[in-house]
Each structure stands twice: as structure tokens, then as C-alpha cells.
Amino acid sequence: MDVTNSDNILEQVTTSEYKYGFYTDIENDMAPVGLNESTVRLISAKKLEPEWMLEFRLKAFRHWQSLQEPEWAHIHYPKINYQDIIYYAAPKKKKELASLDEVDPELLETFNKLGISLDEQKMLSGVAVDAVIDSVSVKTTFQDTLARHGIIFCSFSEAVREHPELIKKFMGSVVPYTDNYFAALNSAVFSDGSFCYIPEGVRCPLELSTYFRINAANTGQFERTLIVAEKGSYVSYMEGCTAPQRDENQLHAAIVEIIAMDDAEVKYSTVQNWYPGDKEGKGGVYNFVTKRGLCKGKRSKIAWTQVETGSAITWKYPSCVLMGDNSIGEFYSVAVTNNYQQADTGTKMIHIGKNTRSTIISKGISAGKSNNSYRGLVKILSGATNSRNFSQCDSLLLGDKCGAHTFPYIEAKNESSIIEHEATTSKISEDQLFYCNQRGIDTEKAIGLIVNGYAKEVLNKLPMEFAVEAQKLLAITLEGSVG
Amino acid sequence: MLLNIKNLHVEIDGKEIIKGLNLGVNKGEVHAIMGPNGTGKSTLAAAITGREGYDITEGEIWFKGTNIIEMDPDERANLGIFLSFQYPVEIPGVSMTNFMRTAINAKREYNGQPTIPAGEFLKMMEEKKNLVEIHSKLTNRSVNEGFSGGEKKRNEIFQMAMLEPSLAILDETDSGLDIDALKVVAKGVNQLRSQENAFVIITHYQRLLDYIIPDFVHVLYDGKIVKTGGKNLALELEAKGYEWIKEQQFV
Amino acid sequence: MKTQETDQFIGLEELLIHQFETHSELLTANDTPKVKALRLKHFDAFRTKGFPDSSQEKWRFTEIETALDQEFKHVIKEVKTDRNIEELFRCEVHNFKSEIISVLNGWYHSEKGDLFTNDEGVIYGSLKAAKLAYPGLFDTYFGEIAHSENNSFVDLNTAMAQDGVFIYVPAGIEASKTLQIIKMIDLNENIFVQNRQLIILEANSKLSLMHCDDSINHHSSLVNTVTEVFVGENAHFELYKLQNLNDASGLINSTFVRQAAGSTIKTNTLTFNCGLIRNNIEVSLNGKGAHADVLGLYLMDKQQHVDNQIRILHNEPNCTSNELFKGILDDEASAVFNGYIYVKKDAQKTNAYQNNKNILLKPTATINTMPFLEIYADDVKCSHGATIGQLDQEAMFYLRSRGISQSNARLLLMYAFAADVINSISIEGLKTRIDDMVKKRLRGELSVCEKCVLHCGSPEKEYHFDIDLSKL
Known part of the structure; x- marks a missing residue:
């Protein structure tokens, strides 16, 4: 096979279409365009929030006004006009929902199309879902089953009303509104999200899952997720996201906070597939997300696994603050960028407690004219004796018009700790492609196979239900099918 | 004729390696191609299978009645050409199972057949594994990753058994094998021999031909077949060395 | 004013x-x-x-x-x-x-x-x-x-x-x-x-x-x-x-x-x-075809500070680079390493390697290392690594079990750590002298000499380890 032919196939493989780009025509309740104190007050009022919540929002908003948008990431985009965005959009409710029958059928259809059934009877057993469309949670499934174990899994708004003491105690304790520009913005205008509380000693029997979708035009999505795992508890949490195909860019600025007490373990998995924009780089979601877990207790463990295939721009660093002695932080990531996508993603592992351990496995895949950066911080503070970190950051380049970058920051203030960082950058070898071809596998399928093999270490960390979806997603992003 | 190569000229980076080669292979035949290092044996295998960078400047390769020189390598494979690689490449993270199923389904799709049912596929894997005495849990391992030299070669023959090609080219399959592994490989090949398929065995030494008896032996020298004979030619070569061929060339 | x-x-x-x-x-x-x-x-x-x-x-x-x-x-x-x-x-x-x-x-x-x-x-x-x-x-x-x-x-x-x-x-x-x-x-x-x-x-x-x-x-x-x-x-x-x-x-x-x-x-x-x-x-x-070896060794103590900012720009195809910086930090010394390999679009067949290894000897020493890669060509082999650690305790025990004193074992291991940077010096006489300087420095005997950095004024002070290093 000649070079041009191989390039052509690579071209085809790397330019397939986004399959979740449809738009659902549902009636929306929207805030006016723009952001000022009255927008914040309006959101709070719409959600019938208590005074303390409004206060929190206003403080965050005032702080946000004092900040500059960060520019240090390896990403380029036109300045966002924060006054051009609608900060609140909710599917209009006819009345309070008592059962699934009352969910807008259009909405149900939307989720069915996405392959997410909100009907508990038809669902994969073992997964409870909180579905968030635009700004609000539309349905949380299996709440009763979970309640029997004392687990709270509900929308954030519901939690503010029903469990104010927990929200007051934990909200902002891991990601304060002062943390960064987008965290401040989220804290001011967040509209909904999920809340999850696992009581002491409980092993959550179901995979918990939140499904996010941006639907309405010109809207931003600002959800926040808070997960609290009490002593000795365990939960596996999954998050998926999609958005319709639109010409304009949409802003998504979320916050995820996780707190793990002594011996608790939280697994947080993300399959991020926001609309990435078209082949010319028009449209797509700006995904500016702050995710952080606090290993507060001894021997606690937080593991982030992410498969990032969507968004025009991704700016996120799911992090672990390892405060408790012997606590463990893990980060497994596959980030695929294609066409004009830009990703600047990675993690931060802050070692504070003794004997803390962290592992970072990052696999970047760049195609088209995209840029894919790993940016990560490993920080060992002086009290973190005998801490260990291992990082492996690999990049795979498909084609000669894309970029793959690695920006690790390693700071050590403790002589008894060991830190190892390795990284490689390569392309799919001609030998591997020819080997597959010789066995009758065409180049398109071969690339899919090899890329999935390359990402396997990370894909294996995903819960089963997600792994299949993630593999398919890699396939869709890069090719027609995967064997 | 299954394979008919006419006046083949092949260049690598502008340098001519194969210089007018002719070779005809019928169904049911085993051909051995022998020759000193650097005479174009592996280049011939690459040209037949369509490897990038091997430019056919003149000549034709007819396979099953079609001149295949413009075909992509995967199409040639699906048409029934199999190459057992001299140095099989490792593909990390891709399991043998997944790899084989993809390959078999590609062939089925090419032939307009439905994909292979999982049960049938697994049964086939077990069956063919026994043929080359692979006992390890091949299914869990990545393609060639961490395989020993002998395992890699056995894995090649295993894939050949799975894909049932009409023409199998074995490129230096005996290199780096100990005598036991060699016997296993030869046994596998002999079991797969039939009146419906053919083999081209590329080798430097005669050793493998003790176990896989060829119908024809060709001596490749300086890009051309300079001598053709029966299995005894291999023995003669072994006894007299390639210098003998070289001398004959200059006489 | x-x-x-x-x-x-x-x-x-x-x-x-x-x-x-x-x-x-x-x-x-x-x-x-x-x-x-x-x-x-x-x-x-x-x-x-x-x-x-x-x-x-x-x-x-x-x-x-x-x-x-x-x-x-x-x-x-x-x-x-x-x-x-x-x-x-x-x-x-x-x-x-x-x-x-x-x-x-x-x-x-x-x-x-x-x-x-x-x-x-x-x-x-x-x-x-x-x-x-x-x-x-x-x-x-x-x-x-x-x-x-x-x-x-x-x-x-x-x-x-x-x-x-x-x-x-x-x-x-x-x-x-x-x-x-x-x-x-x-x-x-x-x-x-x-x-x-x-x-x-x-x-x-x-x-x-x-x-x-x-x-x-x-x-x-x-x-x-x-x-x-x-x-x-x-x-x-x-x-x-x-x-x-x-x-x-x-x-x-x-x-x-x-x-x-x-x-x-x-x-x-x-x-x-x-x-x-x-x-x-x-x-x-x-x-095309240019090659760069960029190496460094830093041995710092007290409140000393060294900051190495190394940029290797691959602007043309077929170039190779090899970057190795090693450091040992004692007391309250601190070091920064920021390596940066840049591969320009179309600088194909680039081969670039970057490594930074550090040993901290005291809890008060600090290292910040940032080995960066920025790559815009696909047919490249680029890798980098960074490690921070301490002397290998197993090797330490092994040496001590052979009767080598703790302080000598420490010196030996530190010396071994620095060896590949020293060995890359291609001027024989200079290599010997640097080698000697490193040993002295590790033993704390090297200070700023009255004459020059090479301390040739006092060759009699040449330092010897208890055992022959060449046999290790």
C-alpha cells in the first residue's frame, strides 16, 4: 500500500461524525442572557433555595468578578463573553414528578436515544442514574433501593432542601469557590448536579451514575457533584456527557468534590463526550472543570478514571489531596483529540500524609489538527514521609498535523519519598499496521485495534458497563468500528 | 496456476533487489526458496504480500487469476495469501482473541459471509491451538507481546491454521528455533498441507526441509531464480555451500 | 538619588x-x-x-x-x-x-x-x-x-x-x-x-x-x-x-x-x-542530522540553589538529542530542573531523550522538576523520565554486609549515581580531575580553592575510596 493511501485512510478514520448531535425540542424555562447579581439571585430563587445558599453564591460571584480568566493552559480560543450566555435553562415542568410516567416523553426519548433508559424495569441492573439535562436533574432512579442501605443519591437541589446540614458541612470544603476562575463561576451560578452520601461501613450495591446533557441553545451548564464516603464505605460512580451539535460554543464549568473518610474508597469514572465541534473546528463545548477528591481519612482511596473524547476544549485536572496517612490516589486517563479539538488535562496528586501513594497513567491520542497536552502536578510535602508516586504518560500521534505535549510538574520536599515519572511519544508503527493488514484487517480497523490496545490499561479500570461504551467511543472518535 | 510471478522487478529506495524473477506455484505444491543472505528472499515475500516501500517496477504477480500488484495488503490476505513473518511484531494491549476474531471476520466480510458466532470461534481457537501445541492461555495475551522466539513462530503457524490460506509463505520460519520447536512447526505445516493449498518456504538452511518435504527447490541468487530442482537440490546445496552457485554463475 | x-x-x-x-x-x-x-x-x-x-x-x-x-x-x-x-x-x-x-x-x-x-x-x-x-x-x-x-x-x-x-x-x-x-x-x-x-x-x-x-x-x-x-x-x-x-x-x-x-x-x-x-x-x-548531548551534574548543600532550564529545539528532521541531568541535594539545598523538548511540525525522525534524576539526602532539601515535551511531528521517538528518591537501601545493606562502613557505602552509592555524567567527559585528563572533585565534594572536602575550581594546587589530597571502584 502506498503512503498516500494510508494517509487517506487515516484521514477518513480521524474524521468520523459525532453521533449524539441531535437536539430535543422541549419547552424550556430560561433565565435572561447575561450574568450579574440578579442572575445569581434569580437562579437561587428559581430553585427555592435557603438564604445561606444564596449567600454562598453571592460571595462566589463577587470573588469571580475580581478574577482574571486563566491563560496558562496550552489551549487557544477566542475570548468568552460571559454576558452572552444563558446561565439557567430547565425543561419546563408541568408539575412535581411523582413517577417516571410524568417525565416529559420527549425527554425520555432523548435519554433512550443516548442509550440511557430511565425506566428502572428496562435498565441494566446494578446502575442507578441521575439524569441532568441542561441545568437540572430530571430523574434519579433506584432511590428507594439505595435508601434501604442509608445511601442518599439525589439531585443537588433536592439535597440542599432535604439534607442542608450535609451540604453546609461539605460543599466547598474540597474545592472552595476561591479555588480558580471557573470554580468561582460555578459556585455562583451552578444550577444542579448530583449528591451522594454513603454512610459508615456501607458498600454501595449499585454503580451510581449521572448522565449530563446540554440541550438548549446558548446555555452554559454548571453542575456540581458532591460525594461523601463515610468511614469504611465504598462507592463506584460514573459520569457521562453529551450535547447537541451546534455552531456556537457552549460553556460547561462543573465542580466535582469527593471526600473519603478512614478506609473509604471512591471510584469516579467519566466518559466525556460533549460535542467536539465540526471538522472545521466550529462549535463544540468548552469543558472547564474542577474535580478534586480529598482523602481525608487514613487508608482512604480515591481513583479517577476518565475517557475524554469530546469537547472542543478540555481543561480539567481531577486531583487527589492525600491528607490521611496511608491514603491512595489514582488517576487513569485516555484523552483523544481529533480535528481541531484541544485538551489540556491531567491530574494533581498532593501528598500530605505519611506513606501516601499515587499512581498516574495517562494515554493521550492526537489526530487531525488537534492538540493534546498532559499537565500534571505531583507534590510531596515535607510531612509526607515514605510517600510514593509513579507516573506514566504516553502520547500517540496519528498524522503529522497534530500535537502531543507533556507538562509534568514534580515538587518534592521529602527525602524519604520516591517519585518516578516516565513518558513516551510515538506513532503507530508501520510494522504493526502491515502485520494487521497481512492478516486481512484493513488499515481503518487496524488503527482501531491498536489504539484500543494502547489504551487498554486505562479502559480496564472502568466499570464493565462503561468499558464497553468507552471502547465504542474510541472507535467512533477514530474510526468506523472496532473488532 | 495458483500463483504465477512473471518477470518481477522490485526496488527498495531506488535500488533493484529482485531482477526479473519468474515463479509458478500450483495447488497442492510445496516450493522451497533458498539462497544466500541478501539475495532478495524476504523482498520476494514482501512484494507478494504488498508491503509498503517495495516498488514493483516491472512484471506481474498473478494470484487466483488476478494480477494483484495494485491490491492493498489486507485484500491480498483476504484473497488467501498468508505470510508467516520472520520477525513478528508485538502489538501491546491487543489480545490474541480479539486480533484473530477481527481477522476472521474481515475475511468473512470479504467473502460475503456473516460474522463468526462466539462459540464457534472459541472452539476453533482451541482446536488450532492444539495443532501447534500452544498450551498457554493465548487468549489473555497481547499479540506477540512477551512471546519467546519459539512461541512467536508457533503463533504464526497457529494464525495460519485459523485463517486457512490457499497460499502460505513461510519467511525464515526456522530461524531461531530449536529442534523441538522446529518439529512442532513442521508438524503443524504438514497437517495443514492439502491438495487445495500451496506453500512457499523461504529458508537459508536445508534443516527445515528435512521435516517439510518440498516438491521443488529454487535457488535465488542476485534477484533471480538461478536453479530449480527437486528436494535433492537442497541437500546438494547443504553439502557444497552457496559458493558453488556463485561459481556456477560466473562460469 | x-x-x-x-x-x-x-x-x-x-x-x-x-x-x-x-x-x-x-x-x-x-x-x-x-x-x-x-x-x-x-x-x-x-x-x-x-x-x-x-x-x-x-x-x-x-x-x-x-x-x-x-x-x-x-x-x-x-x-x-x-x-x-x-x-x-x-x-x-x-x-x-x-x-x-x-x-x-x-x-x-x-x-x-x-x-x-x-x-x-x-x-x-x-x-x-x-x-x-x-x-x-x-x-x-x-x-x-x-x-x-x-x-x-x-x-x-x-x-x-x-x-x-x-x-x-x-x-x-x-x-x-x-x-x-x-x-x-x-x-x-x-x-x-x-x-x-x-x-x-x-x-x-x-x-x-x-x-x-x-x-x-x-x-x-x-x-x-x-x-x-x-x-x-x-x-x-x-x-x-x-x-x-x-x-x-x-x-x-x-x-x-x-x-x-x-x-x-x-x-x-x-x-x-x-x-x-x-x-x-x-x-x-x-x-538535518544534528546531534546534541546535554548533560549536567549538581551537588549542592547548605542553602545553595541551582536552577537548570534546558530547552532543546528540534527544528529540522533527523536530529537526535540526549539530555541527562543528575543531582544530589543535601542540607537545605534546593534545585530546579525544567527540561523542554520541542519538536517542530515536520521535524520527522526526531529522536529525543530527556532524563532528570535526583537524590535527596535530608528532609530539608527540595527539588522541583518539570520535564516537558511539546511535539508537533508524528514520526518521532521522544521519551522523558524523572525520578526523585534516596540512596538504594538494599544496595546500602549489600555493601555494608560486605564490611563497608556506612559512610563509605553512602559515598560509593552517591558516586555511582553521578558516574554516568562524569564518564561522558571525553577529555581523559579532565575526566580524572572531575572524578576526583566529585569524590571530594561528596565527602565534603571540596571548597572554593584559592587557586581555581580544579584544586590542582593540592594533588596530594586526592581522595581514595576504601575499595576499588572499578571492580564494582
Whole structure:
């Protein structure tokens, strides 16, 4: 096979279409365009929030006004006009929902199309879902089953009303509104999200899952997720996201906070597939997300696994603050960028407690004219004796018009700790492609196979239900099918 | 004729390696191609299978009645050409199972057949594994990753058994094998021999031909077949060395 | 505010700006129009930017403010000294032939004359003299690659440096003798010095250069050196930088190298002692098939600080680079490593390797390492690694179980850690001497010698381990 032919196939493989780009025509309740104190007050009022919540929002908003948008990431985009965005959009409710029958059928259809059934009877057993469309949670499934174990899994708004003491105690304790520009913005205008509380000693029997979708035009999505795992508890949490195909860019600025007490373990998995924009780089979601877990207790463990295939721009660093002695932080990531996508993603592992351990496995895949950066911080503070970190950051380049970058920051203030960082950058070898071809596998399928093999270490960390979806997603992003 | 190569000229980076080669292979035949290092044996295998960078400047390769020189390598494979690689490449993270199923389904799709049912596929894997005495849990391992030299070669023959090609080219399959592994490989090949398929065995030494008896032996020298004979030619070569061929060339 | 440069401290930045404004005629007196324009441009840049500070990303871990916050004298007129340089300094490294180029307090200082052509045909001497003697050559090269992005010390240097070293190796000349630049600071005052070096290797030439930074007394000094090196087609250049100054001194070294096709370079930055060191090294691989080895070793203790900023720019295809920096940090010493490999679009078949390894000996020592890769071509092999750890406890136990004392075992392991950087020194006599210096440094016996960094004045103090290292 000649070079041009191989390039052509690579071209085809790397330019397939986004399959979740449809738009659902549902009636929306929207805030006016723009952001000022009255927008914040309006959101709070719409959600019938208590005074303390409004206060929190206003403080965050005032702080946000004092900040500059960060520019240090390896990403380029036109300045966002924060006054051009609608900060609140909710599917209009006819009345309070008592059962699934009352969910807008259009909405149900939307989720069915996405392959997410909100009907508990038809669902994969073992997964409870909180579905968030635009700004609000539309349905949380299996709440009763979970309640029997004392687990709270509900929308954030519901939690503010029903469990104010927990929200007051934990909200902002891991990601304060002062943390960064987008965290401040989220804290001011967040509209909904999920809340999850696992009581002491409980092993959550179901995979918990939140499904996010941006639907309405010109809207931003600002959800926040808070997960609290009490002593000795365990939960596996999954998050998926999609958005319709639109010409304009949409802003998504979320916050995820996780707190793990002594011996608790939280697994947080993300399959991020926001609309990435078209082949010319028009449209797509700006995904500016702050995710952080606090290993507060001894021997606690937080593991982030992410498969990032969507968004025009991704700016996120799911992090672990390892405060408790012997606590463990893990980060497994596959980030695929294609066409004009830009990703600047990675993690931060802050070692504070003794004997803390962290592992970072990052696999970047760049195609088209995209840029894919790993940016990560490993920080060992002086009290973190005998801490260990291992990082492996690999990049795979498909084609000669894309970029793959690695920006690790390693700071050590403790002589008894060991830190190892390795990284490689390569392309799919001609030998591997020819080997597959010789066995009758065409180049398109071969690339899919090899890329999935390359990402396997990370894909294996995903819960089963997600792994299949993630593999398919890699396939869709890069090719027609995967064997 | 299954394979008919006419006046083949092949260049690598502008340098001519194969210089007018002719070779005809019928169904049911085993051909051995022998020759000193650097005479174009592996280049011939690459040209037949369509490897990038091997430019056919003149000549034709007819396979099953079609001149295949413009075909992509995967199409040639699906048409029934199999190459057992001299140095099989490792593909990390891709399991043998997944790899084989993809390959078999590609062939089925090419032939307009439905994909292979999982049960049938697994049964086939077990069956063919026994043929080359692979006992390890091949299914869990990545393609060639961490395989020993002998395992890699056995894995090649295993894939050949799975894909049932009409023409199998074995490129230096005996290199780096100990005598036991060699016997296993030869046994596998002999079991797969039939009146419906053919083999081209590329080798430097005669050793493998003790176990896989060829119908024809060709001596490749300086890009051309300079001598053709029966299995005894291999023995003669072994006894007299390639210098003998070289001398004959200059006489 | 006082108005004369010799007068009282008015803040270093203000002093420098004031000096330039009042003495611009003196500073630009011997300049070609191009050099003069460069001076003015960079002065404007410095006036706008001022000194870098630790709020800037690239200076985040180096407290340059503290180093600058001292009373410094900044001399713009050469202070003539009667001191005999031969008496002040003598280099007696055994089995190591070198020709010495001395620079005293920022001014070229030699009895050989301002410009000298040695018996191999290498021309070297004062930068100031070279500007007058070779204006054409000067205009072609000077200021071409030294840029001041994230580093306004280059602005300051370009604006104010008046002298330094010039080396020119004409095409085809393969110098067998090593040139050795000795930079001494000897003034009974705290002094801030601008040094400029221009090194040109034409096609198919060869040169090895040692660059020693010394302080002779115990006054505080701050030396700001900018070096530009041009390596022609198929030329070969080696640079050994020895940094051994007193704890009160600061060193800002900015080295820019531009390589043409088929050229090879090796730089080895050996840091043994100094209050604060910042090494900026930028290598541009601008021709096909060029190769660069960029190595470094830092052994720091007390409150010393070293910051290595290494940029390797692969601008053309088929180039290779190999970067290895190793460091051992004791006491409250701190180190920064920021490696950066850049592979330009279409710089295919690049092979780049980057590694930074560190050992911390005390809980109070700090390392910040940032090994970056930025890659825009797909047919490349790039890898990097960074490790931070301590001496291998298992190896330690193994050695002790063979009867080796704990302190000796420690030394041995540290020495073994440093060995691959030392072994890459291709000048045999120098390697032996450096090897000895490393052993002494690890044992705490190396201090700033009265003579020079190489401590050849006291060969009897040569250090031996209890057991033969070569057998390990």
C-alpha cells in the first residue's frame, strides 16, 4: 500500500461524525442572557433555595468578578463573553414528578436515544442514574433501593432542601469557590448536579451514575457533584456527557468534590463526550472543570478514571489531596483529540500524609489538527514521609498535523519519598499496521485495534458497563468500528 | 496456476533487489526458496504480500487469476495469501482473541459471509491451538507481546491454521528455533498441507526441509531464480555451500 | 538619588538604568550600527521588564529577588589591575593541555594580546577587540540567537556587556588543544558583572572548551553571562562548564547554541558550589542530522540553589538529542530542573531523550522538576523520565554486609549515581580531575580553592575510596 493511501485512510478514520448531535425540542424555562447579581439571585430563587445558599453564591460571584480568566493552559480560543450566555435553562415542568410516567416523553426519548433508559424495569441492573439535562436533574432512579442501605443519591437541589446540614458541612470544603476562575463561576451560578452520601461501613450495591446533557441553545451548564464516603464505605460512580451539535460554543464549568473518610474508597469514572465541534473546528463545548477528591481519612482511596473524547476544549485536572496517612490516589486517563479539538488535562496528586501513594497513567491520542497536552502536578510535602508516586504518560500521534505535549510538574520536599515519572511519544508503527493488514484487517480497523490496545490499561479500570461504551467511543472518535 | 510471478522487478529506495524473477506455484505444491543472505528472499515475500516501500517496477504477480500488484495488503490476505513473518511484531494491549476474531471476520466480510458466532470461534481457537501445541492461555495475551522466539513462530503457524490460506509463505520460519520447536512447526505445516493449498518456504538452511518435504527447490541468487530442482537440490546445496552457485554463475 | 555610578546603592535596577542613560555613548562607542541598535532595543526591553521575579512562571522556584537585593557595584569602565594573572591563577591539571583565556571582573585580561591566533589556527581573545577587528563576522552572528523571552537578564547583558570572550574556529580546523575560559572575580567590593561570549565554529571544525567560573575572594558577586555558540555544518563542539563559586555568589548563565546540519555538540554543566545558579541552555537543532548531548551534574548543600532550564529545539528532521541531568541535594539545598523538548511540525525522525534524576539526602532539601515535551511531528521517538528518591537501601545493606562502613557505602552509592555524567567527559585528563572533585565534594572536602575550581594546587589530597571502584 502506498503512503498516500494510508494517509487517506487515516484521514477518513480521524474524521468520523459525532453521533449524539441531535437536539430535543422541549419547552424550556430560561433565565435572561447575561450574568450579574440578579442572575445569581434569580437562579437561587428559581430553585427555592435557603438564604445561606444564596449567600454562598453571592460571595462566589463577587470573588469571580475580581478574577482574571486563566491563560496558562496550552489551549487557544477566542475570548468568552460571559454576558452572552444563558446561565439557567430547565425543561419546563408541568408539575412535581411523582413517577417516571410524568417525565416529559420527549425527554425520555432523548435519554433512550443516548442509550440511557430511565425506566428502572428496562435498565441494566446494578446502575442507578441521575439524569441532568441542561441545568437540572430530571430523574434519579433506584432511590428507594439505595435508601434501604442509608445511601442518599439525589439531585443537588433536592439535597440542599432535604439534607442542608450535609451540604453546609461539605460543599466547598474540597474545592472552595476561591479555588480558580471557573470554580468561582460555578459556585455562583451552578444550577444542579448530583449528591451522594454513603454512610459508615456501607458498600454501595449499585454503580451510581449521572448522565449530563446540554440541550438548549446558548446555555452554559454548571453542575456540581458532591460525594461523601463515610468511614469504611465504598462507592463506584460514573459520569457521562453529551450535547447537541451546534455552531456556537457552549460553556460547561462543573465542580466535582469527593471526600473519603478512614478506609473509604471512591471510584469516579467519566466518559466525556460533549460535542467536539465540526471538522472545521466550529462549535463544540468548552469543558472547564474542577474535580478534586480529598482523602481525608487514613487508608482512604480515591481513583479517577476518565475517557475524554469530546469537547472542543478540555481543561480539567481531577486531583487527589492525600491528607490521611496511608491514603491512595489514582488517576487513569485516555484523552483523544481529533480535528481541531484541544485538551489540556491531567491530574494533581498532593501528598500530605505519611506513606501516601499515587499512581498516574495517562494515554493521550492526537489526530487531525488537534492538540493534546498532559499537565500534571505531583507534590510531596515535607510531612509526607515514605510517600510514593509513579507516573506514566504516553502520547500517540496519528498524522503529522497534530500535537502531543507533556507538562509534568514534580515538587518534592521529602527525602524519604520516591517519585518516578516516565513518558513516551510515538506513532503507530508501520510494522504493526502491515502485520494487521497481512492478516486481512484493513488499515481503518487496524488503527482501531491498536489504539484500543494502547489504551487498554486505562479502559480496564472502568466499570464493565462503561468499558464497553468507552471502547465504542474510541472507535467512533477514530474510526468506523472496532473488532 | 495458483500463483504465477512473471518477470518481477522490485526496488527498495531506488535500488533493484529482485531482477526479473519468474515463479509458478500450483495447488497442492510445496516450493522451497533458498539462497544466500541478501539475495532478495524476504523482498520476494514482501512484494507478494504488498508491503509498503517495495516498488514493483516491472512484471506481474498473478494470484487466483488476478494480477494483484495494485491490491492493498489486507485484500491480498483476504484473497488467501498468508505470510508467516520472520520477525513478528508485538502489538501491546491487543489480545490474541480479539486480533484473530477481527481477522476472521474481515475475511468473512470479504467473502460475503456473516460474522463468526462466539462459540464457534472459541472452539476453533482451541482446536488450532492444539495443532501447534500452544498450551498457554493465548487468549489473555497481547499479540506477540512477551512471546519467546519459539512461541512467536508457533503463533504464526497457529494464525495460519485459523485463517486457512490457499497460499502460505513461510519467511525464515526456522530461524531461531530449536529442534523441538522446529518439529512442532513442521508438524503443524504438514497437517495443514492439502491438495487445495500451496506453500512457499523461504529458508537459508536445508534443516527445515528435512521435516517439510518440498516438491521443488529454487535457488535465488542476485534477484533471480538461478536453479530449480527437486528436494535433492537442497541437500546438494547443504553439502557444497552457496559458493558453488556463485561459481556456477560466473562460469 | 545619587547620580554617579560609583556612589551609594539606589536599588540595582535603577542604578543600571541610570548608568545606561548617562553613559550610553561610552557603552556604544565601539559598536557597529547593528550592535548599537541591539543594545538600545534590549535596554528598552530591560527598562520595561526589569529583573525577573518569582511571580513569573519560569522563575517560580528561584528567589532571584534575594540574590539581587544586595549592594552591588556595577562597573562600566575597566578597572585596570596590576595583578599578574599568571600569579593569580595557574592551571596544572595533569595530562590535560589547555590554553587559557582569562577574564577578570568581566574584562578580558591577557598578556598574549587582545586577539591571538594559536598554532592550530584558532582565533580567540577579547570580544571588544573582535568587534573592531571583525565587524562583518560580528554582525553576522552577534545577538542572532540570544533572546530574552522569560529572561530579562539577556536584555540587560546585551545592553550593557562590553567585553568578554570571542572564539573563532575557521572552517576545517580541528583544534586538539582545549581552550579554557577562566572567569575570576577579584575586587574588594560586591560586584555585578556582565559577561558576553561569542563562539563561532565554521563547517567541519572542532573545538572543546572549558568554562570555569571562579570567585577568588569571599565577597558577594553576581555574574550574568550570555554565550552564543554557532556550530557549522559537520562541526563538533564540546563545552564543559565548571561552577564552583563561594556561597555568597550568584551566577546567571544563558547559553544559546545553534547547530547546522550534521553537527554534534556535547555540553556538560558541573555545578559544585555557589549560592545561587541559574543555567539557561537553549540548543536549536537547525540542520538535518544534528546531534546534541546535554548533560549536567549538581551537588549542592547548605542553602545553595541551582536552577537548570534546558530547552532543546528540534527544528529540522533527523536530529537526535540526549539530555541527562543528575543531582544530589543535601542540607537545605534546593534545585530546579525544567527540561523542554520541542519538536517542530515536520521535524520527522526526531529522536529525543530527556532524563532528570535526583537524590535527596535530608528532609530539608527540595527539588522541583518539570520535564516537558511539546511535539508537533508524528514520526518521532521522544521519551522523558524523572525520578526523585534516596540512596538504594538494599544496595546500602549489600555493601555494608560486605564490611563497608556506612559512610563509605553512602559515598560509593552517591558516586555511582553521578558516574554516568562524569564518564561522558571525553577529555581523559579532565575526566580524572572531575572524578576526583566529585569524590571530594561528596565527602565534603571540596571548597572554593584559592587557586581555581580544579584544586590542582593540592594533588596530594586526592581522595581514595576504601575499595576499588572499578571492580564494582
